[in-house]
Amino acid sequence: MIMSDRVLLTNGQLRKTLSVVRSLGKKHIEIYSAEETLMNISGFSRYCSKNLVYPSPIKKPDDFLEWLDRTIDKYSIDILFPMDDSAMALVIEQKDYLSKKVRFTVPDANQFEVASDKWKSVQMAKKAGLDCPITVLPKNIEDIENCIEKVGFPAIVKARKSSGSRGIRSVNSFSELIPAYKEVNDNFPCPILQQRVPTGPRFDVCLLFDNQSRLKASFAQKEIRHFPVEMGPSTVQQSIKLPEIVIKCTKMLQDIGWTGIAEVEFMLDESTGKYIFMEINPRFWNSLELGVHCGIDFPYYLYLITKGTDPGLAQAYEEGLYCRWLLPGDILHFILNKNRFAMTPPLLGGSAYKVHDDILSWTDPMPLAGFVAASVKYSLDPKMWKFFFKR
Secondary structure, three states: OOOOOEEEEOOOOOHHHHHHHHHHHOOOOEEEEEEOOOOOOHHHOOOEEEEEEOOOOOOOHHHHHHHHHHHHHHOOOOEEEOOOHHHHHHHHHOHHHHOOOOEOOOOOHHHHHHHHOHHHHHHHHHHOOOEOOOEEOOOOHHHHHHHHHHHOOOEEEEOOOOOOOOOEEEEOOHHHHHHHHHHHHHHOOOOEEEEOOOOOOEEEEEEEEOOOOOEEEEEEEEEEEEOOOOOOOEEEEEEEOOHHHHHHHHHHHHOOOOOEEEEEEEEEEOOOOEEEEEEEEOOOOOOHHHHHHOOOOHHHHHHHHHHOOOOOOEOOOOOOOEEEOHHHHHHHHHHHOOOHHHOOOOOOOHHHHOEEEOOOOOOOOOHHHHHHHHHHHHOOOHHHHHHHHOO
16 A cells, blocks of 8 residues: 655664665655755665755754744645654754644653653663662762762763763773863763763663553664774664563653653673663664664654554564664774674674664665765764764
8 A cells, every 4th residue: 555645854864764764665655854965875765755955953953943844834744753862852842833734753842851861861760660870960060079979980971961972981080080070061061970880781672652652662682882892872783682671661761651762771780680771862763773674663653653543562573683884883893893803793794694784775775875975075074073983
């Protein structure tokens, strides 16, 4: 059955947006992808009907909202998927107005604020029975000495609101703490101090709730590799099952009436066997493609919910499947990993592990051209290099 809905996606350069384009496009849904430049991977997909350009939602939020308003009218957009933090925040801010023109499924302003704030989300996780690191919120720099006594060393200075592991500094002594706090505070005001959990494997619980805050899909994955290597977004993930953690995460989000998509991140403390709560991502996660590849089609289920259709409950999937972000994430990991030739799965020869790629596809090859075009465009932009490498 051919569906006539027109769906507008923001943040076309992100691989998670490409995953949504492919998921919905394969079902004959008309996709309009938008980004700050035409040179983006989603806009080059065979499943993208139109590639649009918008003003920066970060630098020019008012212009972005004006563009969004005009675009919804011009192209008769039926459904909107804001794909990343900045676009999501603006859509939520204008929820009452935009909901009269287009359909979307997002949390309300209070839910989004609690989930995106790492201080508030820790309090919510504790209430739901999740294990959390000791976390304190200094009133100001003069309050740090009192706060660090509760946390101890080693510790983490962490931005309350950030993504992609940005705004995080590890400290081992008081002499390191003050400069680290000042550095983070300059870019992300009022950071928290947190007990540093022994570095261990990282895990993600991915969830979807309908407009009545009923769970409609769940998925869990283990992060295998990252870039930057020690503290960055994952470049390879593996599907796993974490049923007890899924139950607690579901309770945590239902306690505030959550609507839509969310990802909850954990680190395994191998000395205790406990999964330690790290943070909530209140929107689609970058490694979305693994869940879709495993049969938990979050984009399509969200589309159905937004249309007012119950997708049922999706929780059954195969464990042990891999997905990777080869371009450029896993290549950069390989270059900087001293144990690069002992990696599992290896950079090359991943077919033995049935590794699926976020971007590369024989049936939809042109996003590779979009990646190359974007790489050329941004190669001489020092701000982009700083954004990509500086955490």
